[in-house]
Amino acid sequence: MTQSLPFPPKRNPQKPTQVPTVPPMVRSRAALGLGVMAAQGRFGLQVCAQCQAVQYPPRDACLKCLNDDLPWQDVDPTGRVLAETTIRVSPEPYFRERMPWRMGSVKLNAGPVVNCHLHGEVGRGDMVRMALKLDKAGQGVLIALQLEGSENMQDDPVLRAMSCDPKRRRVLITDARAPMALALTQALLNAGAAHVFLGEPEAWRRWPERAAYAGMENVSIVPLDVTDVSSITKLSAEIGGKVDILVNTASFTRPGGVMGNDTTFARDAFEVNTLGLMRLAQGFGPAMASRVQDGVNSAAAFVNILSVHGLMPDPAYSAFGASQAAARSITQSLRSEFRGSGLRVINVYIGAIEGDPWFSTLPPPKVTPNAIARATVQGLVGGLEEVTCGDIAKDIYARWQNDAGLLEREITGGGS
Amino acid sequence: MSNIIEALAGALASSAARIVDLTHTLDPDFPVIVLPPEFGQCARFRMEEVSAYDHRGPAWKWHNLTMNEHTGTHFDAPSHWVSGKDVPNGAVDEIDPSVFIGPVVVIDCSKGAAQNDDYELTPEIIEDWEAQHGLIPADVWVLMRTDWSKKSGADYLNMAKDGPHSPGPTPAAIELLLKRNIRGFGTETVGTDAGQGAHYMPPYPAHYLLHGAGKFGLQCLRNLDLLPPTGALLIAPPLKIKGGTGSPLRVLALVTA
Numbered sequence: 001m002t003q004s005l006p007f008p009p010k011r012n013p014q015k016p017t018q019v020p021t022v023p024p025m026v027r028s029r030a031a032l033g034l035g036v037m038a039a040q041g042r043f044g045l046q047v048c049a050q051c052q053a054v055q056y057p058p059r060d061a062c063l064k065c066l067n068d069d070l071p072w073q074d075v076d077p078t079g080r081v082l083a084e085t086t087i088r089v090s091p092e093p094y095f096r097e098r099m100p101w102r103m104g105s106v107k108l109n110a111g112p113v114v115n116c117h118l119h120g121e122v123g124r125g126d127m128v129r130m131a132l133k134l135d136k137a138g139q140g141v142l143i144a145l146q147l148e149g150s151e152n153m154q155d156d157p158v159l160r161a162m163s164c165d166p167k168r169r170r171v172l173i174t175d176a177r178a179p180m181a182l183a184l185t186q187a188l189l190n191a192g193a194a195h196v197f198l199g200e201p202e203a204w205r206r207w208p209e210r211a212a213y214a215g216m217e218n219v220s221i222v223p224l225d226v227t228d229v230s231s232i233t234k235l236s237a238e239i240g241g242k243v244d245i246l247v248n249t250a251s252f253t254r255p256g257g258v259m260g261n262d263t264t265f266a267r268d269a270f271e272v273n274t275l276g277l278m279r280l281a282q283g284f285g286p287a288m289a290s291r292v293q294d295g296v297n298s299a300a301a302f303v304n305i306l307s308v309h310g311l312m313p314d315p316a317y318s319a320f321g322a323s324q325a326a327a328r329s330i331t332q333s334l335r336s337e338f339r340g341s342g343l344r345v346i347n348v349y350i351g352a353i354e355g356d357p358w359f360s361t362l363p364p365p366k367v368t369p370n371a372i373a374r375a376t377v378q379g380l381v382g383g384l385e386e387v388t389c390g391d392i393a394k395d396i397y398a399r400w401q402n403d404a405g406l407l408e409r410e411i412t413g414g415g416s
Numbered sequence: 417m418s419n420i421i422e423a424l425a426g427a428l429a430s431s432a433a434r435i436v437d438l439t440h441t442l443d444p445d446f447p448v449i450v451l452p453p454e455f456g457q458c459a460r461f462r463m464e465e466v467s468a469y470d471h472r473g474p475a476w477k478w479h480n481l482t483m484n485e486h487t488g489t490h491f492d493a494p495s496h497w498v499s500g501k502d503v504p505n506g507a508v509d510e511i512d513p514s515v516f517i518g519p520v521v522v523i524d525c526s527k528g529a530a531q532n533d534d535y536e537l538t539p540e541i542i543e544d545w546e547a548q549h550g551l552i553p554a555d556v557w558v559l560m561r562t563d564w565s566k567k568s569g570a571d572y573l574n575m576a577k578d579g580p581h582s583p584g585p586t587p588a589a590i591e592l593l594l595k596r597n598i599r600g601f602g603t604e605t606v607g608t609d610a611g612q613g614a615h616y617m618p619p620y621p622a623h624y625l626l627h628g629a630g631k632f633g634l635q636c637l638r639n640l641d642l643l644p645p646t647g648a649l650l651i652a653p654p655l656k657i658k659g660g661t662g663s664p665l666r667v668l669a670l671v672t673a
Contacts, residue, residue, distance in 0.1 A: 202460075204447040206570045208577075228444040228462060254454075264456050 002120055005155040005168050007194075008296035020292035020341045021094040022137040030058040033072050034140025038132040039385035043077040045110070046070035056112035077130045079108040081144060084124045094136065098157070106130060106144050116142035120156040121149060133162035134383055136292070136342035138335070154381060163383035164301035164344050167192030169244035174199045174280060176221055178249035179353050180305065180369040180376075182212050185219060187373035191381065194297060197239060199224025201231075201250075226250040226276030232283035240287040247303040247376060250276050253358040258318045266319035273323035274330065277304060281334055289341035301344045301380055304331055305372065308349040308393040311400045312407050335385070346379050348372065351392030365391040424670075431673050436648075438637045438667040439489045440565070446636075447572045448487055449606050450580070459484040461664075485662040491654040492608065492623070492633030496661040499628030506630065508660040515632070516653035518599055520557040520669060521549070522643045525583060529562035533574055534612055535583035539592045549645050554597040557634070557650045560585065565604040565638035573606060584610025587621035594629050601626055602634030602667075634667060643669055 027035075030046070037044040046055035048062040049069040061068050084104035090096055102118045106128060114130070122128055128144040135141045143159065154165050166188050173181050173188075176198035185196045195218045200210075203223060213219055222239070225231045226248070236243075252272035254265040281302065288299040310328040313321030328347065335345045352359035354366040367390030375389035388394045399407040427433035440446060448458040461483045467473025485508075486492070493508045494500030505511055523545050528535040537560050542552070552558060562583045564572070574581045582605040585593075593601060601608055601622060608622035618624045626633060634652060649670040654663030 202445075202447075204445065204569050204572060205450060206573075206575050223445075225444070227460070229464060230444055262456070268457070 001150045002152040002154075002156045004152045005160075005296055008168060011295075017291060018097075018293040018295075020136070020290070021097060022340065022342050023094045023135050023139070023141075024092060025137040025139060025339070027139055028058065030060055030070075031140075033058055034132055034142075035134060035138065036140070037072060038134045038140035041379075041382045041384045041387075042074055043130060043132050044072045044074045045112070047073045047075065054108070054111040056108075056114050075110040076108070078147075079106040079110075079114075079128055079130060079144075081106050081118070081122060081124050081126045081128055082113065084118055102158075104144060106142075114142050116144050117158055119143060119145045119149070119153065119159055121146045121153060133159075134344065134385065135162055138339050138342075138344070138385075164245065164346065164380045165191070165383075166245055166377060166380050168194050168296050169300060170195040170197070170242050170297060171245040171247060172197045172199065172239070172243045172284070174224060174226055174246065174248045174276075175250035176200050176213070177207055177209070178251060178305075179356055180372040181249050182209070183369040183373035184247060184249065184376060185213070185216070187370075187377045189216075189218060191377045193245075194218065195220070195242075197222050197243070199226075199235070199250075201225035201227075226280055227271045229279050229283075232279050236283040236287065240284055241291065243284055243288060244291070244297050244299045245301045245303065245380065246280065246284055246288065247305070248277055248280055249305050251305065251307075252323075253317070253320050253356070255317050255358060255361075256319065257315055261319050263319075266322070269319045269323040270326065273320070274326040277327050277330055281330070285334070285338070285343075289338055289343045292342040299343060301346050302334065302338070303346040303348065303376060303380070305348050305350060305376070306331070308351055308388070308396045311349070312396060312404070312411055315412055344383065344385060346376075346385055346387060348376050348379055348387040348389055349393045349397055350389045351396070367393065427672075428670075434671050434673055436639050436642045436669040436671055438639050438643075438650075438669055439665075440636050440638055442481075442483070442488045442664060446488055447606060448484065450573060450575065458486055461487050483664060485657065485660055485664070488664045489636040489638070489667055490634070490662050490664045491652060492627065492635070492662045493654070493660065494627040494630050494632070495659075496633070497620075497623045497627035499624045500630065503627070503630045506627075507658075508654040508663050509656045509658050511632075511654075513653065515555075515599055517649065517651050518555065518557060519553070519646075520559060520643070520648050520650035521552055521646050522559045522561050522640055522648070524561045524645070526561055526563040526641065529564060529583040533581040533583070534610065535562070536610065537583070537585040537589045539586075539588045542589060542592055545645070552593070552596040552598060555599045557600050557602060557652070558593055558598050559602040559634070559637065559640055559643070559650075560604070561640035561643075562604050563641060565636075565640070574611060578612075579614065580606075580611035582606070582611035584608070584613055585622050587616050587618065587625065590621045590625045594625060594631070598631060600632030600634060602637050604637050604640060605635065607635050608633040633662075637667060643671060647672065 048067055050067040051065045053064040082105045087101045104118045105115055107113050122144045131143050132140050133143055171188050171193050198221050200221050224235050250272050252269045291299040307324040309321040310324030331345050350367045352362045352366045354368045372389055375387050379387035388397045442461045444461055464480045466478045468477040494503040494506035500506050609620045613620045651668040654665045
């Protein structure tokens with residue numbers, strides 16, 4: 001049984017905030033593939049294209065037949081713990097702060113024996129399911145979990161350090177007017193978030209949906225406009241040290257191709273979708289990155305709700321797609337900048353939103369605000385980097401991974 | 417005093433004449449007109465630091481600004497409206513600068529506007545005013561005082577499901593002002609027209625009729641309660657923007673102490 005996380009005490013102001021450390025970062029090029037899988041919440045290993053042998057650890061040539069075509073595939077994550085050991089001494093600052101540390105070897109039903117971290121509920125001889133997780137260095141690591149974990153299994157310290165679980169954490173949703181903001185607020189509170197701040201741009205424009213937040217406990221509406229650097233500076237000065245998870249919901253959409261569109265709307269799209277993200281990172285990123293190891297309610301994740309058309313544009317929404325592609329590019333740079341602190345950048349890719357008037361002419365399937373909220377919370381709990389939500393986003397993401405050139409022709413070149 | 421300019425300077429120095437600032441601060445959070453979202457929108461005022469005595473410029477601080485011609489306290493030129501698109505010299509850079517300084521009269525509608533968000537300036541109100549203060553002279557600025565500038569936040573636009581609700585002139589009132597051959601018309605609200613001005617015939621009568629007749633507009637004014645009904649001088653020169661349909665500006669009034 002894992003003990004439920006305590007409610008964090010108020011900070012002792014005489015103690016410095018612990019400087020974040022990260023586990024060893026260096027990997028072989030082949031082993032980086034573990035992180036690619038972990039980022040998407042998949043359990044996969046290299047499987048030899050010739051002899052089907054499942055490989056571990058990652059390598060450049062098949063351990064059985066020396067073939068060098070070793071594509072990553074999802075494999076059966078179950079296995080049995082063969083042995084466990086407890087490490088009490090380490091030269092690595094990250095592990096020294098967390099001694100003792102349990103590790104084990106697991107015989108996978110898919111074949112190989114792997115060395116892995118052990119969840120607190122797992123011991124020698126147990127049947128387990130393996131998960132690939134991103135550690136604080138952003139690298140893919142293996143952890144053995146109980147097949148049916150206990151109610152509070154997420155609160156296990158080893159697993160929690162690999163997740164961005166909203167439980168006990170304080171969240172800033174950057175645009176309360178976004179279609180998914182209310183559903184997201186409720187989902188985060190249900191997942192145990194301690195407080196949800198919601199940014200309200202242009203309070204001088206009334207919006208009836210605001211009434212839905214009235215009387216909600218642990219919810220505050222605060223002035224924030226991602227296009228206005230002064231509002232970001234002001235809010236980050238006030239609550240920057242209390243934002244453990246930031247979810248950027250601000251988005252600007254207008255339809256239109258390149259030639260028929262106008263650059264005024266395009267500029268608005270970039271101001272909100274791209275530069276807004278950059279301003280948020282500048283305003284809240286440094287404080288968040290410094291608080292990754294700040295106890296129970298430490299900073300954990302910078303989340304962006306992005307259109308999957310950032311990967312491949314829908315030509316009917318050209319400027320929107322361009323701004324989303326640019327936003328995605330910024331999140332990739334941010335991942336690199338936050339890498340040393342352990343702050344995770346999570347992208348939640350969505351398709352057209354149900355009820356959004358700018359997508360009203362598009363046929364279903366569309367993604368609902370509730371689905372976006374659910375996927376975002378799941379991404380946080382799982383500690384992912386890449387989350388797809390809804391059929392359209394999942395489909396486009398998969399096709400893009402498989403063959404981006406073919407996807408471009410499918411979308412822009414008369415594919416049926 | 418040997419000449420009139422020196423006399424004026426002396427009056428300002430001695431506080432026999434005072435300057436009243438009729439301008440709102442350009443602030444990112446100041447409301448702008450909101451149109452149906454499929455239309456292009458008025459850009460909000462934004463300020464971006466270029467450097468602040470730092471690595472980007474060690475000894476100086478400066479900002480890039482973005483805004484619309486019609487953001488904050490601003491001037492409307494005739495070319496702003498379709499009815500005024502062919503008015504000669506209808507853009508801010510073409511307007512004869514002699515009209516940027518001139519006499520101003522103020523019609524106090526503050527009592528009515530306090531009771532009715534959709535309060536209308538009508539010909540009757542103008543004629544009542546004229547009964548007290550004399551006919552509105554030709555070539556003057558006419559300002560509609562509503563004390564609306566004292567509202568802030570959501571109350572300023574006062575947007576409801578059926579659009580914004582704020583006071584303004586009826587088409588007949590504008591026609592009467594045009595009969596007086598005024599120079600321009602100014603308000604404390606976000607536009608020269610009433611919040612519900614789209615529902616008049618013609619829609620947006622202040623914009624349509626004034627600009628069609630080559631007259632000017634001023635909006636988002638404040639401190640009109642500090643002006644006398646007659647006898648003040650308005651100073652309202654817009655920026656000299658090539659082809660500009662309007663301009664944010666500093667609006668000042670000269671009043672006697």
